[in-house]
Amino acid sequence: MITTSRLVLREWKDSDREPFALLNADVRVMEFMPKALTPEESTAWVERIRAHWRTHGFGLYATVMRHDHKFIGFIGLSVPTFESTFTPCVEIGWRLAAEYWNRGLATEGAEAVLRHAFATLNLDEVVSFTVPANRSSRRVMEKIGLVYQPSEDFNHPRLPAGHPLQRHVLYRLRRSDWRSKSRDEFSK
Ligand SMILES: CC(C)(COP(=O)(O)OP(=O)(O)OC[C@H]1O[C@@H](n2cnc3c(N)ncnc32)[C@H](O)[C@@H]1OP(=O)(O)O)[C@@H](O)C(=O)NCCC(=O)NCCS
Known part of the structure; x- marks a missing residue:
């Protein structure tokens, strides 16, 4: 379980199924x-x-608001099951109910997940990917320190050729770069 100032990130309960289905x-x-x-x-x-x-x-x-325990979506890590040039890898991802967008909640939860990934799980690198048009998700990636890799745009292998969502952008962050960025933040 991870607690931030406004969120609790916890294991899934059967009662999450209904609000998750609404969101999906x-x-x-x-x-x-x-x-x-x-x-x-x-x-x-x-x-x-x-x-x-x-x-x-x-x-x-499963991500819930700390003050009223309402389920708002997910934030966390996953290992993609498809093969691509950048796999195997660990992806950081998020999906929140629309009424909670643009309050910095995905960024707040993702920062805490990233700290867990690097400081506790000791992962060497975390990636994230989405379609080019998903500006809000790309913005969250940038705000937590992931860096766009223009030379690594890829076609998602789970989508058929020519599908409008097939093209994806890839972002990466290595633990060593996360460490030095965190040090810079402390010295500000
Ligand atoms: C992506 C998502 C999780 C972001 O959640 P969130 O809590 O709104 O994110 P935050 O508030 O932390 O940050 C959103 C940022 O995107 C910006 N943003 C939102 N819409 C934008 C747009 N259309 N163009 C550019 N930036 C946009 C916000 O201004 C904010 O940046 P700022 O802090 O610099 O102003 C949420 O939009 C979502 O669940 N989307 C649907 C699911 C999804 O696409 N998941 C990702 C799949 S890869």
């Missing part, structure tokens, strides 16, 4: 995903997230 059915939230999810698909995903935790010892956290 919201066309605003799913704008840059191939499709919105049915409740069954959403619940199956919760089970895959739990299995990922058991396999890797880390994963996507």
Whole structure:
């Protein structure tokens, strides 16, 4: 469990399934995903997230507001199961209910997850990727210190050739660069 000033990032509960299904059915939230999810698909995903935790010892956290414990989405780490030029890797990712956007919540949770990834799990590198048009997600990546790698744009192997969401941008951050950035922050 990770606690920040406004968030609690915790393990998944069965009661998260319903608000998660609502979020995954919201066309605003799913704008840059191939499709919105049915409740069954959403619940199956919760089970895959739990299995990922058991396999890797880390994963996507159910994310709730600290003051009222409302479920607002997920923030966390995952190991992509597809193959590409940059895999195997650990990805940092996020998805929040639209009514909670633009309050700095994804950035706040992601900063804490990144600290866990580097300082506790000792990972060498964390990546993130999205479609070029997903400006808010790219902005979160930049705010937490990940750096866009223009030479590594790629076609997502799970999407068919010519799909409008196939092209992706890749961001990276190595532990050594995170350390030196953190030191710079302290010395400001
Ligand atoms: C991506 C997402 C998690 C961001 O959550 P959030 O809590 O709103 O993020 P934050 O408030 O921490 O930061 C958002 C930043 O994007 C900026 N932003 C929002 N919309 C933007 C747009 N259309 N163009 C440019 N920047 C935009 C905000 O201004 C903010 O930056 P700032 O702090 O410099 O002003 C949320 O939008 C979401 O769940 N989207 C749908 C799911 C998704 O796309 N997940 C990522 C898949 S890779």
